[in-house]
Amino acid sequence: MRPLDGTALDGPALNLAELAADARGRLDPVHWDFFTGGAGEERTVRANEAAFARRYLVPRVLRGAVRRDLRISLLGTRISMPVLIAPTAFHRLAHPEGELATARAAAEAGTIMVVSMAATRPVEQIAAAGGPLWFQLYPQADLDFTASVVRRAEAAGCSALVVTVDSPVFGRRERDLRHGFADLPPGMVCENMRDASGRVRDIGMDAGLDWARITWLREVTRLPILLKGVLHPADAALAVSYGLDGLLVSNHGGRQLDGALATLDALPAVVEAVGGRLPVLLDGGVRRGTDVLVALALGASAVLVGRPVLWGLAVGGAAGVRHVLDLLHADLDRALALAGVTGPADLRGDLVATVACG
Numbered sequence: 001m002r003p004l005d006g007t008a009l010d011g012p013a014l015n016l017a018e019l020a021a022d023a024r025g026r027l028d029p030v031h032w033d034f035f036t037g038g039a040g041e042e043r044t045v046r047a048n049e050a051a052f053a054r055r056y057l058v059p060r061v062l063r064g065a066v067r068r069d070l071r072i073s074l075l076g077t078r079i080s081m082p083v084l085i086a087p088t089a090f091h092r093l094a095h096p097e098g099e100l101a102t103a104r105a106a107a108e109a110g111t112i113m114v115v116s117m118a119a120t121r122p123v124e125q126i127a128a129a130g131g132p133l134w135f136q137l138y139p140q141a142d143l144d145f146t147a148s149v150v151r152r153a154e155a156a157g158c159s160a161l162v163v164t165v166d167s168p169v170f171g172r173r174e175r176d177l178r179h180g181f182a183d184l185p186p187g188m189v190c191e192n193m194r195d196a197s198g199r200v201r202d203i204g205m206d207a208g209l210d211w212a213r214i215t216w217l218r219e220v221t222r223l224p225i226l227l228k229g230v231l232h233p234a235d236a237a238l239a240v241s242y243g244l245d246g247l248l249v250s251n252h253g254g255r256q257l258d259g260a261l262a263t264l265d266a267l268p269a270v271v272e273a274v275g276g277r278l279p280v281l282l283d284g285g286v287r288r289g290t291d292v293l294v295a296l297a298l299g300a301s302a303v304l305v306g307r308p309v310l311w312g313l314a315v316g317g318a319a320g321v322r323h324v325l326d327l328l329h330a331d332l333d334r335a336l337a338l339a340g341v342t343g344p345a346d347l348r349g350d351l352v353a354t355v356a357c358g
Protein backbone atom coordinates (compact mmCIF):
# COMPACT_ATOMS: atom_id res chain seq x y z
CA MET A 1 0.00 0.00 0.00
CA ARG A 2 0.99 3.59 -0.50
CA PRO A 3 2.06 5.56 2.57
CA LEU A 4 -1.00 6.89 4.34
CA ASP A 5 -1.50 10.57 4.91
CA GLY A 6 -4.51 10.30 7.22
CA THR A 7 -6.58 12.68 5.06
CA ALA A 8 -10.32 12.67 5.85
CA LEU A 9 -12.45 11.12 3.10
CA ASP A 10 -15.63 12.48 1.57
CA GLY A 11 -17.25 9.13 0.80
CA PRO A 12 -16.81 5.49 1.67
CA ALA A 13 -13.29 4.19 1.23
CA LEU A 14 -12.60 3.01 -2.32
CA ASN A 15 -9.88 0.69 -1.13
CA LEU A 16 -8.32 -0.62 2.05
CA ALA A 17 -5.54 1.99 2.11
CA GLU A 18 -8.17 4.74 2.31
CA LEU A 19 -9.97 2.78 4.99
CA ALA A 20 -6.75 2.52 7.00
CA ALA A 21 -6.29 6.28 6.80
CA ASP A 22 -9.84 6.81 8.04
CA ALA A 23 -9.36 4.31 10.88
CA ARG A 24 -6.15 5.98 11.93
CA GLY A 25 -7.97 9.26 12.42
CA ARG A 26 -10.53 7.61 14.70
CA LEU A 27 -8.43 5.28 16.83
CA ASP A 28 -6.47 6.09 19.96
CA PRO A 29 -2.88 6.30 18.60
CA VAL A 30 -1.78 3.64 21.09
CA HIS A 31 -4.38 1.23 19.75
CA TRP A 32 -3.61 2.18 16.15
CA ASP A 33 0.01 1.25 16.81
CA PHE A 34 -1.02 -2.03 18.47
CA PHE A 35 -3.15 -2.98 15.48
CA THR A 36 -0.79 -1.79 12.78
CA GLY A 37 2.62 -2.53 14.20
CA GLY A 38 4.80 -5.59 14.16
CA ALA A 39 7.91 -6.99 15.77
CA GLY A 40 11.40 -5.48 15.69
CA GLU A 41 12.07 -3.29 12.67
CA GLU A 42 8.80 -4.42 11.08
CA ARG A 43 10.72 -5.86 8.12
CA THR A 44 8.30 -8.75 7.84
CA VAL A 45 5.24 -6.48 8.08
CA ARG A 46 6.55 -4.63 5.04
CA ALA A 47 7.76 -7.79 3.28
CA ASN A 48 4.28 -9.33 3.26
CA GLU A 49 2.86 -6.50 1.17
CA ALA A 50 6.05 -6.08 -0.88
CA ALA A 51 5.87 -9.74 -1.94
CA PHE A 52 2.52 -9.07 -3.60
CA ALA A 53 3.96 -5.95 -5.26
CA ARG A 54 6.62 -8.14 -6.93
CA ARG A 55 3.97 -10.29 -8.62
CA TYR A 56 2.44 -9.31 -11.94
CA LEU A 57 -0.40 -10.96 -13.77
CA VAL A 58 -0.25 -12.55 -17.19
CA PRO A 59 -3.96 -12.56 -18.08
CA ARG A 60 -5.64 -14.82 -20.58
CA VAL A 61 -7.94 -13.29 -23.20
CA LEU A 62 -11.01 -14.35 -25.17
CA ARG A 63 -12.07 -16.81 -22.51
CA GLY A 64 -15.73 -15.83 -22.30
CA ALA A 65 -15.61 -15.65 -18.48
CA VAL A 66 -19.16 -14.28 -18.20
CA ARG A 67 -20.34 -16.32 -15.27
CA ARG A 68 -17.86 -16.19 -12.44
CA ASP A 69 -18.34 -18.07 -9.20
CA LEU A 70 -16.21 -17.04 -6.24
CA ARG A 71 -17.60 -19.64 -3.84
CA ILE A 72 -15.42 -22.38 -2.39
CA SER A 73 -15.76 -25.19 0.14
CA LEU A 74 -13.27 -25.42 2.97
CA LEU A 75 -13.27 -28.37 5.36
CA GLY A 76 -16.94 -28.94 4.65
CA THR A 77 -18.10 -25.33 4.84
CA ARG A 78 -19.35 -23.55 1.74
CA ILE A 79 -18.38 -19.87 1.73
CA SER A 80 -19.04 -16.96 -0.58
CA MET A 81 -15.43 -16.27 -1.51
CA PRO A 82 -11.92 -17.53 -0.77
CA VAL A 83 -11.38 -14.76 1.81
CA LEU A 84 -11.78 -15.39 5.55
CA ILE A 85 -11.38 -13.21 8.61
CA ALA A 86 -8.06 -13.87 10.36
CA PRO A 87 -8.09 -14.18 14.16
CA THR A 88 -7.17 -10.85 15.72
CA ALA A 89 -7.23 -9.86 19.37
CA PHE A 90 -9.15 -7.16 21.20
CA HIS A 91 -11.90 -6.02 18.79
CA ARG A 92 -13.49 -3.87 21.49
CA LEU A 93 -10.49 -1.54 21.18
CA ALA A 94 -11.74 -0.79 17.66
CA HIS A 95 -15.48 -0.64 18.31
CA PRO A 96 -17.72 -0.97 21.39
CA GLU A 97 -19.49 -4.01 19.96
CA GLY A 98 -16.18 -5.68 19.28
CA GLU A 99 -16.26 -9.22 17.91
CA LEU A 100 -20.08 -9.23 17.84
CA ALA A 101 -20.00 -6.67 15.03
CA THR A 102 -17.27 -8.54 13.17
CA ALA A 103 -19.25 -11.76 13.39
CA ARG A 104 -22.41 -10.16 12.03
CA ALA A 105 -20.50 -8.81 9.04
CA ALA A 106 -18.88 -12.19 8.36
CA ALA A 107 -22.23 -13.95 8.60
CA GLU A 108 -23.87 -11.47 6.22
CA ALA A 109 -21.01 -11.76 3.77
CA GLY A 110 -21.14 -15.54 3.99
CA THR A 111 -17.59 -16.19 5.06
CA ILE A 112 -15.76 -17.73 8.00
CA MET A 113 -14.63 -15.66 10.96
CA VAL A 114 -11.75 -17.15 12.89
CA VAL A 115 -12.41 -16.14 16.50
CA SER A 116 -9.28 -15.22 18.43
CA MET A 117 -8.61 -16.80 21.78
CA ALA A 118 -7.93 -13.17 22.76
CA ALA A 119 -11.43 -12.02 21.78
CA THR A 120 -13.05 -9.43 24.03
CA ARG A 121 -16.47 -11.08 23.65
CA PRO A 122 -17.30 -14.67 24.64
CA VAL A 123 -17.33 -17.18 21.80
CA GLU A 124 -20.93 -18.14 22.66
CA GLN A 125 -22.11 -14.56 21.98
CA ILE A 126 -20.01 -14.32 18.82
CA ALA A 127 -21.64 -17.53 17.59
CA ALA A 128 -25.08 -15.99 17.99
CA ALA A 129 -24.48 -14.08 14.73
CA GLY A 130 -25.10 -17.40 13.03
CA GLY A 131 -22.20 -17.45 10.58
CA PRO A 132 -19.54 -20.13 10.23
CA LEU A 133 -16.83 -19.82 12.88
CA TRP A 134 -13.46 -21.38 13.47
CA PHE A 135 -11.65 -20.95 16.78
CA GLN A 136 -8.02 -19.91 17.15
CA LEU A 137 -6.15 -21.50 20.02
CA TYR A 138 -2.89 -20.69 21.75
CA PRO A 139 -2.30 -24.02 23.48
CA GLN A 140 -1.72 -23.28 27.16
CA ALA A 141 0.76 -25.13 29.34
CA ASP A 142 -2.22 -26.09 31.54
CA LEU A 143 -3.65 -28.98 29.51
CA ASP A 144 -6.92 -29.23 31.42
CA PHE A 145 -7.61 -25.57 30.84
CA THR A 146 -6.66 -25.88 27.14
CA ALA A 147 -9.07 -28.82 26.78
CA SER A 148 -11.82 -26.81 28.48
CA VAL A 149 -11.37 -23.94 26.00
CA VAL A 150 -11.62 -26.42 23.12
CA ARG A 151 -14.82 -27.83 24.62
CA ARG A 152 -16.25 -24.33 24.84
CA ALA A 153 -15.44 -23.63 21.20
CA GLU A 154 -17.03 -26.93 20.18
CA ALA A 155 -20.16 -26.29 22.22
CA ALA A 156 -20.49 -22.81 20.70
CA GLY A 157 -20.53 -24.40 17.24
CA CYS A 158 -17.05 -23.63 15.93
CA SER A 159 -16.34 -26.05 13.11
CA ALA A 160 -12.52 -26.07 13.13
CA LEU A 161 -9.63 -25.31 15.42
CA VAL A 162 -6.81 -23.04 14.24
CA VAL A 163 -3.76 -23.69 16.39
CA THR A 164 -1.23 -20.89 16.38
CA VAL A 165 2.27 -22.32 16.37
CA ASP A 166 4.41 -19.28 15.54
CA SER A 167 4.37 -17.90 19.07
CA PRO A 168 6.50 -19.97 21.48
CA VAL A 169 7.30 -16.59 23.04
CA PHE A 170 5.75 -13.20 22.48
CA GLY A 171 7.24 -11.06 19.65
CA ARG A 172 8.99 -7.85 20.70
CA ARG A 173 6.77 -5.02 19.52
CA GLU A 174 8.59 -1.80 20.01
CA ARG A 175 5.61 0.49 19.34
CA ASP A 176 3.77 -1.13 22.25
CA LEU A 177 6.85 -0.98 24.47
CA ARG A 178 7.27 2.72 23.68
CA HIS A 179 3.64 3.40 24.64
CA GLY A 180 3.72 1.08 27.64
CA PHE A 181 0.74 -0.75 26.11
CA ALA A 182 0.54 -4.14 27.75
CA ASP A 183 -3.01 -4.59 28.94
CA LEU A 184 -6.63 -4.05 28.02
CA PRO A 185 -8.36 -1.05 29.58
CA PRO A 186 -10.57 -1.64 32.64
CA GLY A 187 -13.83 -3.38 31.78
CA MET A 188 -12.40 -5.42 28.88
CA VAL A 189 -10.98 -8.89 29.23
CA CYS A 190 -10.16 -11.90 27.07
CA GLU A 191 -13.56 -13.51 27.57
CA ASN A 192 -12.47 -16.92 26.31
CA MET A 193 -9.83 -17.16 29.02
CA ARG A 194 -12.33 -17.50 31.88
CA ASP A 195 -11.89 -20.70 33.83
CA ALA A 196 -14.59 -22.70 35.60
CA SER A 197 -14.54 -20.32 38.56
CA GLY A 198 -15.04 -17.29 36.25
CA ARG A 199 -11.49 -16.04 36.78
CA VAL A 200 -9.88 -14.63 33.62
CA ARG A 201 -6.45 -16.10 32.98
CA ASP A 202 -3.62 -14.39 31.12
CA ILE A 203 -2.82 -15.90 27.73
CA GLY A 204 0.50 -17.69 28.07
CA MET A 205 2.91 -18.34 25.22
CA ASP A 206 4.35 -21.79 25.70
CA ALA A 207 7.94 -22.24 24.55
CA GLY A 208 7.55 -25.96 25.26
CA LEU A 209 4.94 -26.42 22.55
CA ASP A 210 5.89 -29.34 20.30
CA TRP A 211 4.44 -32.00 17.97
CA ALA A 212 3.52 -34.18 20.95
CA ARG A 213 1.07 -31.47 22.01
CA ILE A 214 -0.48 -31.55 18.55
CA THR A 215 -0.94 -35.31 18.95
CA TRP A 216 -2.55 -34.64 22.34
CA LEU A 217 -4.87 -32.01 20.82
CA ARG A 218 -5.80 -34.45 18.06
CA GLU A 219 -7.10 -36.74 20.79
CA VAL A 220 -8.92 -33.96 22.64
CA THR A 221 -11.17 -32.98 19.74
CA ARG A 222 -12.76 -34.36 16.62
CA LEU A 223 -12.82 -30.92 15.04
CA PRO A 224 -10.55 -30.43 12.02
CA ILE A 225 -7.27 -28.86 13.14
CA LEU A 226 -5.28 -26.34 11.10
CA LEU A 227 -1.82 -25.14 12.06
CA LYS A 228 -1.36 -21.39 11.81
CA GLY A 229 2.11 -19.99 11.35
CA VAL A 230 3.88 -22.54 9.16
CA LEU A 231 6.52 -21.18 6.74
CA HIS A 232 9.01 -24.05 6.35
CA PRO A 233 8.22 -26.87 3.89
CA ALA A 234 9.65 -29.45 6.29
CA ASP A 235 7.06 -28.44 8.89
CA ALA A 236 4.37 -28.63 6.22
CA ALA A 237 5.41 -32.21 5.45
CA LEU A 238 5.37 -33.03 9.18
CA ALA A 239 1.88 -31.57 9.47
CA VAL A 240 0.71 -34.00 6.82
CA SER A 241 2.28 -36.93 8.64
CA TYR A 242 0.71 -35.84 11.96
CA GLY A 243 -2.75 -35.99 10.43
CA LEU A 244 -3.52 -32.27 10.46
CA ASP A 245 -6.44 -31.05 8.37
CA GLY A 246 -5.06 -27.80 7.02
CA LEU A 247 -2.20 -25.32 7.10
CA LEU A 248 -2.12 -21.57 7.31
CA VAL A 249 1.04 -20.07 5.88
CA SER A 250 1.44 -17.10 8.17
CA ASN A 251 4.07 -15.04 9.96
CA HIS A 252 1.47 -13.51 12.27
CA GLY A 253 1.35 -10.38 10.15
CA GLY A 254 5.01 -9.72 11.01
CA ARG A 255 4.24 -9.51 14.73
CA GLN A 256 6.34 -12.42 15.93
CA LEU A 257 9.69 -13.23 14.24
CA ASP A 258 10.86 -10.09 12.49
CA GLY A 259 12.83 -11.03 9.39
CA ALA A 260 10.66 -14.08 8.76
CA LEU A 261 9.99 -14.70 5.10
CA ALA A 262 6.99 -13.02 3.49
CA THR A 263 4.11 -15.47 3.37
CA LEU A 264 3.65 -15.23 -0.39
CA ASP A 265 7.33 -16.09 -0.86
CA ALA A 266 6.99 -19.07 1.50
CA LEU A 267 3.80 -20.37 -0.11
CA PRO A 268 5.10 -22.28 -3.19
CA ALA A 269 7.47 -24.54 -1.24
CA VAL A 270 4.77 -25.30 1.34
CA VAL A 271 2.28 -26.10 -1.40
CA GLU A 272 4.81 -28.40 -3.04
CA ALA A 273 5.58 -30.20 0.24
CA VAL A 274 1.90 -30.75 0.93
CA GLY A 275 1.25 -32.02 -2.57
CA GLY A 276 -2.50 -31.45 -2.47
CA ARG A 277 -3.05 -33.57 0.66
CA LEU A 278 -4.30 -30.64 2.77
CA PRO A 279 -5.75 -27.23 2.04
CA VAL A 280 -3.06 -24.54 2.35
CA LEU A 281 -4.28 -21.08 3.37
CA LEU A 282 -2.29 -17.86 3.55
CA ASP A 283 -2.47 -14.59 5.44
CA GLY A 284 -0.32 -11.47 5.57
CA GLY A 285 -0.52 -8.39 3.39
CA VAL A 286 -3.65 -9.29 1.41
CA ARG A 287 -5.19 -5.92 0.50
CA ARG A 288 -6.64 -6.26 -3.01
CA GLY A 289 -8.60 -8.72 -5.10
CA THR A 290 -5.50 -9.18 -7.23
CA ASP A 291 -3.60 -10.28 -4.10
CA VAL A 292 -6.21 -12.98 -3.52
CA LEU A 293 -5.94 -14.02 -7.15
CA VAL A 294 -2.14 -14.26 -6.96
CA ALA A 295 -2.15 -16.28 -3.72
CA LEU A 296 -4.67 -18.73 -5.13
CA ALA A 297 -2.82 -19.01 -8.44
CA LEU A 298 0.31 -19.92 -6.47
CA GLY A 299 -1.51 -22.71 -4.68
CA ALA A 300 -3.44 -21.30 -1.72
CA SER A 301 -6.99 -22.58 -1.23
CA ALA A 302 -8.02 -19.34 0.44
CA VAL A 303 -6.60 -16.28 2.19
CA LEU A 304 -7.36 -14.46 5.42
CA VAL A 305 -7.28 -10.76 6.21
CA GLY A 306 -6.29 -9.38 9.60
CA ARG A 307 -5.68 -5.65 9.95
CA PRO A 308 -8.17 -4.46 7.29
CA VAL A 309 -10.99 -5.97 9.35
CA LEU A 310 -9.89 -3.94 12.37
CA TRP A 311 -9.81 -0.80 10.24
CA GLY A 312 -13.33 -1.49 9.01
CA LEU A 313 -14.49 -2.13 12.55
CA ALA A 314 -12.99 1.15 13.76
CA VAL A 315 -14.59 3.13 10.93
CA GLY A 316 -18.07 1.65 10.93
CA GLY A 317 -18.59 -1.36 13.19
CA ALA A 318 -20.33 -4.24 11.40
CA ALA A 319 -21.01 -2.06 8.34
CA GLY A 320 -17.33 -1.17 8.16
CA VAL A 321 -16.26 -4.82 8.26
CA ARG A 322 -18.90 -5.61 5.66
CA HIS A 323 -17.41 -2.87 3.51
CA VAL A 324 -13.99 -4.56 3.72
CA LEU A 325 -15.44 -7.92 2.70
CA ASP A 326 -17.55 -6.42 -0.08
CA LEU A 327 -14.59 -4.47 -1.48
CA LEU A 328 -12.50 -7.66 -1.60
CA HIS A 329 -15.33 -9.68 -3.15
CA ALA A 330 -15.98 -7.10 -5.89
CA ASP A 331 -12.29 -6.56 -6.50
CA LEU A 332 -11.60 -10.29 -6.81
CA ASP A 333 -14.54 -10.75 -9.16
CA ARG A 334 -13.29 -7.96 -11.41
CA ALA A 335 -9.72 -9.28 -11.32
CA LEU A 336 -10.91 -12.75 -12.31
CA ALA A 337 -12.88 -11.33 -15.24
CA LEU A 338 -9.90 -9.26 -16.39
CA ALA A 339 -7.59 -12.27 -16.12
CA GLY A 340 -10.01 -14.44 -18.10
CA VAL A 341 -10.81 -16.79 -15.23
CA THR A 342 -14.23 -18.01 -14.06
CA GLY A 343 -13.40 -18.91 -10.47
CA PRO A 344 -10.88 -20.05 -7.87
CA ALA A 345 -10.63 -23.58 -9.27
CA ASP A 346 -9.42 -22.15 -12.59
CA LEU A 347 -6.41 -20.34 -11.18
CA ARG A 348 -2.96 -21.62 -12.15
CA GLY A 349 0.60 -20.43 -11.55
CA ASP A 350 1.10 -19.48 -15.20
CA LEU A 351 -1.05 -16.38 -14.59
CA VAL A 352 1.61 -14.95 -12.28
CA ALA A 353 5.07 -13.60 -13.08
CA THR A 354 7.58 -12.51 -10.46
CA VAL A 355 9.88 -9.56 -11.01
CA ALA A 356 12.91 -8.72 -8.91
CA CYS A 357 11.54 -5.44 -7.55
CA GLY A 358 8.16 -3.76 -7.56
Ligand SMILES: Cc1cc2nc3c(=O)[nH]c(=O)nc-3n(C[C@H](O)[C@H](O)[C@H](O)COP(=O)(O)O)c2cc1C
Nearest residue numbers: 035086087088089116164252253284285305306307
Ligand atom coordinates in the same frame (compact mmCIF):
# COMPACT_ATOMS: atom_id res chain seq x y z
C1 LIG B 1 -3.96 -6.58 16.10
C2 LIG B 1 -3.69 -7.99 15.73
C3 LIG B 1 -4.01 -9.00 16.63
C4 LIG B 1 -3.76 -10.32 16.29
N1 LIG B 1 -4.16 -11.29 17.16
C5 LIG B 1 -3.96 -12.58 16.84
C6 LIG B 1 -4.41 -13.61 17.70
O1 LIG B 1 -5.02 -13.35 18.73
N2 LIG B 1 -4.15 -14.88 17.35
C7 LIG B 1 -3.47 -15.20 16.20
O2 LIG B 1 -3.25 -16.38 15.92
N3 LIG B 1 -3.07 -14.25 15.34
C8 LIG B 1 -3.30 -12.96 15.64
N4 LIG B 1 -2.91 -11.99 14.76
C9 LIG B 1 -2.33 -12.36 13.45
C10 LIG B 1 -3.43 -12.51 12.38
O3 LIG B 1 -4.20 -13.65 12.61
C11 LIG B 1 -2.85 -12.62 10.98
O4 LIG B 1 -1.88 -13.64 10.95
C12 LIG B 1 -2.26 -11.34 10.42
O5 LIG B 1 -2.92 -10.20 10.93
C13 LIG B 1 -2.35 -11.36 8.91
O6 LIG B 1 -1.75 -10.27 8.36
P1 LIG B 1 -2.52 -8.91 7.87
O7 LIG B 1 -2.85 -8.17 9.12
O8 LIG B 1 -1.46 -8.26 7.05
O9 LIG B 1 -3.73 -9.30 7.07
C14 LIG B 1 -3.15 -10.65 15.06
C15 LIG B 1 -2.84 -9.63 14.16
C16 LIG B 1 -3.11 -8.32 14.48
C17 LIG B 1 -2.77 -7.26 13.46
Ligand SMILES: CC(C)CC(=O)C(=O)O
Nearest residue numbers: 088089090118203252255
Ligand atom coordinates in the same frame (compact mmCIF):
# COMPACT_ATOMS: atom_id res chain seq x y z
C1 LIG C 1 -3.08 -10.89 22.79
C2 LIG C 1 -2.08 -11.34 21.75
C3 LIG C 1 -1.58 -12.67 22.16
C4 LIG C 1 -2.71 -11.32 20.42
C5 LIG C 1 -1.82 -11.52 19.26
O1 LIG C 1 -1.61 -12.61 18.80
C6 LIG C 1 -1.22 -10.40 18.59
O2 LIG C 1 -1.34 -9.29 19.09
O3 LIG C 1 -0.59 -10.58 17.55
